[in-house]
Amino acid sequence: MLHLRFILRQIAGSRNQAIIFVFCVALSLLILTALGGFSGSVRRSMLQDARQLHGADITIHSHYPFSEPLLKAIHDYEQQGIVQGALVNEFYSMARNPQSEKSILSDLKVVAKGYPFYGKVRLLSGREFSKVLSKGSIIVDQVLLDRLQAHIGNTLQIGSTLLTIVDVVTLEPDRPVSFFSFGPRIFIAAEDLERLDLIKKGSRIQFKYLLKVHDPALVDRLGEEFSAMTVPPQENVKTFKNADSRIKRFFENFLFFLSLIGMFTLVLAGIGIQTSLYAMLRESDYTIAIMKSVGATNRFITLHFMAMVMVLGTCGTLLGLILSSLLQLYFPTLFASILPANVTLTISWNVVFEGLVLGTIVVALFSFLPLLRIKNFKPAFIFRKEIEKSGGGILHYSAISIIILFFIGLVIWQLEDVKIGLYFILGLCTLIGLTALITEGLMLFMKKNTARSLVLRQSFRGLFRPGNATRAIIITLSASLAVIFSIYLIDHNLRATFIEAYPANLPNAYFLDIQPEQKTEFSTILGREAEFYPIVRARLASINNKPINRTQEREKRGDNMAREFNLTYRDFLLKDEQMLEGENLFGNRINALYSRGEVPVSVLDTVAENGDIKVGDLLIFKVLGLPLTARVTSIRTRTESKVRPFFYFVFQEKSLKDAPQTIFSSVRIDGEQLAIIQNTLAARLPNISVIDIGSTVEILAGMMHKMSSIIQFFTSFSIIAGLLIIISSIFATRMTRIREAVYFKILGAQSSFVVKVFTYENLIIALSSALLANLISHIGSWLVCRQLFNITYQPLLGSTAIMTAGVIVLVITVGLGASVSILRQKPIAYLRNERQD
Template sequence: MSFLFLYSLKRFWRKKAQVLLTSLFLCLGFWGWLMSESSQTSIRQSLETQARQILSADVSIESRREFTPQELDLIRKDVANKGQISSSYEFFAMLNTPHDSRLVLVRAVEDTYPFYGKLKLEEKTPTSRELFPLHLWASHEFKGLMNLKLNEKVHLGDADFNVSDFVLEDPSQTFRLANLAPTVFIHLKDLKKTNLIQFGSTFTTLRLIKINPSTDVDKLAQKLKQDLKDPAIDISTYKSLPDEMSGPTQRLSDFLGLSSLVTLLFCGLSLFYLLQIWSLEHQKEKAALAIFGLSRWKIQAIEFFQSVLTALLSTILSTGLVFLSIPLMQNFIREWLATHFILRVTWHEISFIWICQIILLIALTFPFRKSGTALFRLLKDSMSSDQSGVSRLLPLLLTIWPFAIYASRSWKNGTYFFVAILGVCFILIFSGWIILNALRKIPWTQWTLSYPLQALSRQSTASWAFIVTAGICASVLNLMPQLQNSFDSMMTLGSEAERPSLFMFDIQQEQFQPLQKFLDQEGFKIKSSSPLVRARILKINGKTFERIEKKGIFQTREDQTEERFRNRSVNLTYRTHLTGDDKIIEGEPFSFTYESSQKYPFISVEQKYLNRLHLHIGDILTFDVQGIEISAEIKNVRSVQWSRFDPNFFIVFQNGILNEAPHTYLASTYYLTPENKIHVIRSVSKAFPNISIVDIERLIRDIIQNLKKISGALRLMTGLSFLTGLLAIVFLLISENNRRATEIHLLKVLGGALKSILRVRHLEVLLLSSLSLIMGLSSSYLIAYFILNRVFQLPLVPEFSTPLILAAIILGLTYLTSTLITFFTYQKNSFVILKKEE
């Protein structure tokens, strides 16, 4: 073993130029990866630090309905002497001030709120927790937004409150990307006086628990989850919160992870071809070692030590680069994402990156399985250059699969990425085979035409390796701009006139007609309205639908999404027809009026909801609708265009089943001018104080602004991927041209003039590049369609300028590299080179 290690060390030192170049490429690939990992860890650490303050407790139990007396008993029993319990309510309502009306998030809290963190108030000392009866603390932004002053009277529902202070800092506010409304605090004792919590109102009720130091928070949470089985009850602890709260940032982080994976793939491909350039020399060394009696495993051990040392060097370099780039990235996060977490790199991540690099290097220099005869030929035969077949790319591609799953934290997205790459390989190999075989059959008379075509079609493994690699590069290079273009198009929401301006919810049954009449009188119309029935799913096909707990070392995004979707109650509606933008994509359309001959009423389920809960057409869902069990059969699956911001629902019932169930209404208005909007908000909230109104335009504006920030981050990563992709192509071209150097010398010895040899080389590489480009770029549209359709349920909006620029760059690079390499090769003494090769 010591000989092997010493040999590896000596080799590492002697080949320092090759080692350094390899390390630099690995470093480039893993720099993006480490940055993305570091962002994710830092987000998590930052959230864990803040989690108690965000929850205002150690454990939070929340539900979008009142807890039943039995549930409250269970909570009290479980907590017993392990800690303190505090109650609170959260809901949206309209706050009317002497100057304006506005949607606010009301938090009705007890004296003990918050258990952790402090509300920083403008007037009082930060330690003050007393909220006097009918006093209200308003978020500081009200001062500017509504010109609200201290001690002014405001109306909230049926009660008048005195503004006794302004909240400067609320530790429970997180860096959520789109806040619907600013917050006001009132005392829980005053809640009833507002009369805002009525039947069917949208609210969240909470039980906040502060545990004693000796209590195990996980055990308590587990016991609570066992006792409170209803998925509508959500239990969070300060340990589990980071997974639940950082959704948008994590999704951005996931996409950055995938972009860094693309960069890693390009660096892997570059490295693969860089190693191909040195491959013959390397293979001959290994062949010599094998012939001297070293077993295959010992040769692999040398290879392994070599990989460990090179990866160590690269890890040191990438860590250094990360530390240098952290201040820049920190700045970017602060400026673009307006968040405040501090980027850190942990030893765990550095060690992990080291292991990943070793794995990647082993994949790149995968098994040496030449037989004795092949070894001898390798040492003896000068023309048997080590051909880079497609199969040699396979270990690299297979290594990318687990990396993709890890980077995207999603089995589905990671596997889609991998399948897409394999799909491109298949398309490229298949189409390359057809085209090369067709070209082979053309009887060219000029040797400058026949020779390159013979070379390409007869050395098919090498040709395919080039086509596949260049094709993957072209495909992935074009994929990112296509995805980005489709995302950008999603952000374009059509003309303002088509969008609703206001969203009204919590409209009581008896208020709906008067509201319509009221708006008519004011000269406005309701654009769309839907009845909303609150329910819980009790059973699926007769099996009780309970909360699922998937906790492990590695929880994917799908697990988290499924857990979130299962743990929520559901809003139902009924309709007499589908709305304009709904499309039935699977199953049969049904009559929208229930007939008594039906065994079960029919429901239509939104596509994503169906997939996330693993439902199928024909499944029977049993709902608890205000204590009454109603079963229904899934008859079809709908796609919903959520980006239109019209009220819509995951589950739509046939008309005639839920009509008698207690329900509220949800309505939207047509486009309103800013003045009309203010007028409607003021007049409706005065006439109907319990109806909440959301300024949907403001919400859309916030969403677009945040999407644009994300788009900026995507552009940055796309640019980095683009550069590394081009680098991969340059190395591929250099490797391909170097592979043919011996042939160039031989053609020269046989009388080939530089002009003719250049023509041969140009035709070969331009033909290969063109084939790769045509196939790679076309397949990128297929992949983009596949990913957008499957993962994001978005239509592909193709963009054609990038592929044209890409084609021009790649063909230009192809021409330039082949010209330069052929020219410089031709200038060398061919006899000496050929003699050396012997």
């Protein structure tokens, strides 16, 4: 029989610790449901409705006009009424407003009747898309109107023709976010494609055939059938079931990263649950000893304290759910500009249920060890107020093993990837192990420290007070701060390299799709010297006769070998290139290669590493379906990672000169000049696309900053967990601290001395955590910047100092705030209580 009043009194008796316990449970629930809700909403809104995101049942992609057999098969099925098809072409081109004399690079989408088969293109007027878009008209993004100072009814020059703006698009079902685009959207009717005169040889146009299959059961079979007819690797068939869009990948990666942070915070909240429960039970030591001495069984006592944990766990769960719901209100602001417009952020009952189950398991697991202490607790405590060291025993180690196994399982389940899950656990263990190791060293130093200052010496001693969670606090704080600060450092270093210090000598404008015959006129319009790079688009078919596994490659989180590459030809190194392997670009046995039907190719180290390509390897490319056999003769590397054009594969001119090609150019032009050139090009050479790299990089940096803010926001929950552990640790050692404070005062110390001792103690914790976090984050960020991004690393000493100061202020404020009641304690009150005991 449970004594409810006893349970409630125990809670009331240790209310401070109980509050911390509740907050820790709430925090774990908050992180689980908030992240779960966010992930669920995004997945539901844009990832689950794959048909809508796909716009069709089957999509066939190509960067070249479709092959005849494939087109014939599609037409046959169309005639039989099995499928309905719609051609869509996507490409970038300049759009010019003749009235305002302004032009802009735009993302054109030429669509045939029927598009989209699933979902709706929403227009500002509310009218039906299919009824509005007709020959001679265009539907545009609001951004385009703003940038070109145009209005509905105006005409824009696109390519060689003038088209009238008839409406504004507000949502595209198959493009839920627009931040991946270099320019605003323009919808054009398929009937106008020819008139545009923009499809030239080698232009970067995406040909898409959308197919609606009337009988859903036939989707897979038809997909396979069309796949068999394609010209691999340039034609690519996807059904809505196996499509893997760039947006989907982006959000999967982003959610995946947030899941990692969620797991990290959950572990810390678990530590907080454990520390606060230990503190609560420590306050009940005397009660437990008395209960045992009068004959209460372990089962009886444990049941009561388990019930107490359940009551508090329920309170924490409810609080967590309320906070989570409130947090959802802030999400639209937090995620503004990166979330698709159609995403509604809500917490589903599934997420709540999942959170409740997980939260309960976390509470149960982390409460187990403190509750196990009851079993080992001796009633002799009444006579000798000393606790025998708990721990050890099969139950203790079993509990620890179950906690570890549970987290491994949870991580793998949440991340949906065993390998990555294990890597994450390894990474987390390394991070925590590294911080634990350094903390141990610091603790050893502090323990041996015999500072001359009495206050400082007492502070060092205080760190080793029995029950003080000094190690746990330093490890928790430094690990979470290290993550937050690393993200900050990497973000700012990238910004500093690519935006704030955009080098004056680097090109800031890229010109795409220049046809070879336009080179002279283009140079005249440009009026200055420019660098020209021929581009031949091709896919890699095999490495050493081993075909590229496209499915596997597309699943890679980074760059993949299945995508289309831009090949170029030249016989010299660029300014920022140097040879890594091989004497020169194409080696000394060129003739021997040609005689075998092979051509020499120089490969950039990044792609060589990605595809495990070495000098001497045989690469087979497909250029417009035709094979190009190349032997790797050298590996190049880049000496700087600036925004400068670079090419993975460089050939000799004679190897590629007959292939369909365009020319790419880059140049440095100031802003005003660039606008004039853009306008002139749009009027005279409309097929040439201009990318303003300066502003594009700024937009990308804005996005990067936004994402790093979101990651930092979620990581800040782990800081809260760290602070809760600090408060809990102070409460856990409350009696010892009071005793110390009282003894100091009795022996003649003023209140200021005691305040100083506690302040210095918190200062040591804060400094150790901040320094450790700085050390780890600087080493980590340096490695990322130097090894991954190959950029100069700036340690941002000002920010480092601010972060250190921030941590110090935060820890001291929280530490002293939790110690106020201890500092106010009068010596006589303590002594009187001691006497009564």
